[in-house]
Amino acid sequence: MSTTTSIRGRQASPAERSATRADRSARRRRTSTITTYVVLITLALVYIYPFLITIATSFKGDAEAVAQPLSLVPQTWSMAAYDRLLLRSDFPLWFRNSVIVTLSVTFGRVLIDSMAGYALARLHFRGRSTVFAGLVAVMAVPGVVLLIPKFLVIKQLGMYDSFAGMIIPLLADAAGIFIMKNFFESIPHSVEEAARIDGAGPFRIYWSIVLPMARPALVTLVILSFQGSWNELSHFIVASQSRDLMTLTKGVAQLASGALSAGSQYPIKLAAAAVMTIPVAVLFFVFQKRLMNVTSGAVKE
Amino acid sequence: MALTSRRSAQGTAAAAPSPSRRRTSRGSGSRGRETVAGWAFISPMLLLLGLFLVIPVAMAAWVSVSDWTGRGSPLASSVSFVGAKNYTTLVSGGGLATQDFGTALRNNAWYVVLVVPLQTALSLFLAVMVNRKILRGRGAFRTAFYFPSVTSSVAITVLFLFLFAASGAVNEVIGALSGSGPNWFADPRGVLHLLLDALGVHQSPAALAGHGFVGISWWDWLAGPSVAMSVFITMAIFTTSGTFMLLFVAALQAISGEVEEAALMDGTSGWQRFRYVTLPMLRPTVFTVVTLGLIGSWQVFDQIYTGTKGGPDKTTLTPAYLSYKSSFESQQWGYGAAIAFVLFAIIVVMTILQRSVLRESDQVPRRKRFVRSVPASTTDQEQR
Numbered sequence A: 001m002s003t004t005t006s007i008r009g010r011q012a013s014p015a016e017r018s019a020t021r022a023d024r025s026a027r028r029r030r031t032s033t034i035t036t037y038v039v040l041i042t043l044a045l046v047y048i049y050p051f052l053i054t055i056a057t058s059f060k061g062d063a064e065a066v067a068q069p070l071s072l073v074p075q076t077w078s079m080a081a082y083d084r085l086l087l088r089s090d091f092p093l094w095f096r097n098s099v100i101v102t103l104s105v106t107f108g109r110v111l112i113d114s115m116a117g118y119a120l121a122r123l124h125f126r127g128r129s130t131v132f133a134g135l136v137a138v139m140a141v142p143g144v145v146l147l148i149p150k151f152l153v154i155k156q157l158g159m160y161d162s163f164a165g166m167i168i169p170l171l172a173d174a175a176g177i178f179i180m181k182n183f184f185e186s187i188p189h190s191v192e193e194a195a196r197i198d199g200a201g202p203f204r205i206y207w208s209i210v211l212p213m214a215r216p217a218l219v220t221l222v223i224l225s226f227q228g229s230w231n232e233l234s235h236f237i238v239a240s241q242s243r244d245l246m247t248l249t250k251g252v253a254q255l256a257s258g259a260l261s262a263g264s265q266y267p268i269k270l271a272a273a274a275v276m277t278i279p280v281a282v283l284f285f286v287f288q289k290r291l292m293n294v295t296s297g298a299v300k301e
Numbered sequence B: 001m002a003l004t005s006r007r008s009a010q011g012t013a014a015a016a017p018s019p020s021r022r023r024t025s026r027g028s029g030s031r032g033r034e035t036v037a038g039w040a041f042i043s044p045m046l047l048l049l050g051l052f053l054v055i056p057v058a059m060a061a062w063v064s065v066s067d068w069t070g071r072g073s074p075l076a077s078s079v080s081f082v083g084a085k086n087y088t089t090l091v092s093g094g095g096l097a098t099q100d101f102g103t104a105l106r107n108n109a110w111y112v113v114l115v116v117p118l119q120t121a122l123s124l125f126l127a128v129m130v131n132r133k134i135l136r137g138r139g140a141f142r143t144a145f146y147f148p149s150v151t152s153s154v155a156i157t158v159l160f161l162f163l164f165a166a167s168g169a170v171n172e173v174i175g176a177l178s179g180s181g182p183n184w185f186a187d188p189r190g191v192l193h194l195l196l197d198a199l200g201v202h203q204s205p206a207a208l209a210g211h212g213f214v215g216i217s218w219w220d221w222l223a224g225p226s227v228a229m230s231v232f233i234t235m236a237i238f239t240t241s242g243t244f245m246l247l248f249v250a251a252l253q254a255i256s257g258e259v260e261e262a263a264l265m266d267g268t269s270g271w272q273r274f275r276y277v278t279l280p281m282l283r284p285t286v287f288t289v290v291t292l293g294l295i296g297s298w299q300v301f302d303q304i305y306t307g308t309k310g311g312p313d314k315t316t317l318t319p320a321y322l323s324y325k326s327s328f329e330s331q332q333w334g335y336g337a338a339i340a341f342v343l344f345a346i347i348v349v350m351t352i353l354q355r356s357v358l359r360e361s362d363q364v365p366r367r368k369r370f371v372r373s374v375p376a377s378t379t380d381q382e383q384r
Helices: A002-011 A018-058 A062-067 A080-087 A091-122 A128-139 A143-156 A163-171 A174-186 A189-197 A202-213 A215-230 A234-239 A248-256 A266-286 A288-300 B002-015 B017-025 B028-064 B085-092 B096-130 B138-150 B153-163 B169-176 B191-198 B206-210 B227-254 B257-265 B270-281 B283-297 B302-306 B319-329 B333-363 B366-373 B376-383
Strands: none
Touching: A018 A266, A018 B096, A018 B138, A018 B153, A062 A266, A080 A091, A080 A266, A091 A128, A091 A163, A091 A174, A091 A202, A091 A215, A091 A248, A091 A266, A091 B028, A128 A174, A128 B028, A143 A163, A143 A234, A143 B028, A143 B319, A143 B333, A163 A234, A163 B028, A174 A215, A189 A202, A202 A215, A202 B028, A215 A266, A215 A288, A234 A248, A234 B302, A234 B319, A248 A266, A248 B153, A248 B302, A266 A288, A266 B138, A266 B153, B028 B333, B085 B096, B085 B333, B096 B138, B096 B227, B096 B283, B096 B319, B096 B333, B138 B227, B153 B169, B153 B227, B153 B302, B191 B227, B227 B283, B227 B302, B257 B270, B270 B283, B283 B333, B302 B319, B319 B333
C-alpha cells in the first residue's frame, strides 16, 4: 500500500511532459496491480490454509499430526479418525439431532417470520406500530444475556431436555421478521388489490399470491436460519443435558476438551470439525452470490 | 434501521395514494377483517417473543435480586428477596466473586479494545483491496475472506486449538523463522506485562499494586490480554473480518464513481483520495461496523466454552462465561443473573454512546459532511 501511495504522489506534479507521463503512469499502474495481487493472495492463503490443514490433518495418524502440523499431504493416509467418529461414537447421533433441530427451526422461522413480516408491512390494524416498536426494543437484547433467563423459562414450561425446548425458543427471530417486512414493503400494492377485488381474504392473499412472490427473501431467510441454528451452541447447552439430545456443536465442543480421546488426538477432533462444516459449506457455495448480497443489502436498507 | 423502514412504508403509501384511500373508504367490515387477520398473523411471533424474550428477562431480573439456589422454581415462596446484595457482592464485595468478576471484565475489556479497531481496520482494508476495478477474481477473494464467517465458532475453535498448540502449525512457522513460540493456550502472562518486563519493569509500582477496581489491582488491570486470550483475539478478527468486509464493499459500491473521478481530476494521490474522499463517505458504515463489533465482542462465550473454560489462571474468563459458570456449575444463580444484567448494561451503554455519535454524523447532510472533512484549501477550490 505504502509503495503505491508514494508512486502515485509523484504523479501529482504537473511539470512532467505528457508522453513520459502516460508511459510512467502505465508502469505505475502495473506495479500497483501486482502489489495488490501479492497482498491479496497472501491474505487469502492465511484465510484458507487453516481449513486445508483441517482436512489434511483429519487423514493423518496421531503422531504425524503433531510432528508435521503444517503439511497438506499426509505421509500415510489414515481413515482411523473417520472410522472412530462415524462408526464407533455418538457422532452420527449428534449429526441427526442437529439436522432435526436445524430443519425444524428453519421451516418454523420461514412460516412465522413471513406471516409476521406480511402483517407488519401490509395489514392495517390497531396496535401495529406499538408491536413494531416492541420488536425493535426486543432485538436490542444480546443473546448471551438471555442464557440463564431462557433456561429458567424452559424449565418452568416443562420443556427442559426435550426437542421442544431446543427448537421452539430458537423460533423467536426478530431479525428474520425485519427481512420479510422489508421485502413485502417492496411489492406493489396493485397485486393484492386485484385479488382483493376478486374477494380473496387476507390469508388467501398471503398464502397464494404474496408468499410465492417472496421467493428471493425466503431463500435469504432459509440460509440465515439454517446457518444460525446449525452453528448454535449456547442455547443447546442450557436447554438440554441428556446424551440422546446432544447436537454437533455441543458434542464437538466436548470432544475438544477431550471427551472421546485420551490426550490430544487431533485427527479425530479436526475430522469432527471438518464434517460439521460440510453442510454449511455446501449451502455457502450453492447460494454464495445471494449470501454476499444479503449482507450487503442490510446496509442499504 | 427502524426509522428507515418506517419512512419507506410512508413512501410507498404516498406513491400509491388511490389504493389506500379506497381501503379507508371501504366499510368497517373489511377493516375489521384486516384487524383480526393482522393479529392472527403476528400472534405466533408475539407468543414466541413474549415467552422467550420478555418473560425471561423479567424472570432473570427477579433471580438477580433473590437468593434462589437452583432448586425448584425461582418463583416459589421459599425464595426470598435480597435486594441489591448480589450486585454489591459482585462489584465491591472484595471476595472471590468480586475478583472473578473483575478479572472477567478485565479480560473482556482488553478483548474489545483490541478486536473492535483491528477487525474494523482489517475489514476496511480487505474491502478496498477486493473492490479494485482492475482486479480479476474478485469473487474468489471475497469468498476466501468470507468463508471463516460462515463456519461455526466451535469448529473454528477446534481448529485454533490445533494451530496454536505447543507443537502446532503456528509455532512451527515461528520456529522456521528461527524464533520460539510460547505454549499459547497454557500461557497466562499478560502481553503488556511481558512488554514491560522486556523494558526492565519487573514489578508493579506500589501505587498500582496497592489500589484497584472491582477486586483486582490496577497493575493487574494493566496486564493486557494474556497470551492465551491473544489467540482468541486473533480468532475473532479472523472470523468476523469477512462479514464486515462485505458491509464495506456494499458501501464502497454505493459511492458514485463521479466523486472519485472528480478527486482524481484534482490531482490527488491514491492515499489522499482514500483519506479525504472515500473514508468520510464510509463514515456511516464505519460506525455500523464498530457498533456491531462492540455488541458482539462483549458476548464471548462459545470459544471459551469450547476451548479453555476460562483458563489458564482465569485469564480467558469472560463475563458471559462467568455468568454461565456461576449459575450452572456453582449453582449461584443470583450472581449469574446479576452478571448477565451488568453485561447487558455495559452493552446498552456502549450502544447508546455509539448511537449518539452515529446520530450526530447522520444529521450532517451527506454533501456537507463530505465538504467538512476535506482540508479547507481544497474545499474552497471545489466550491468555486
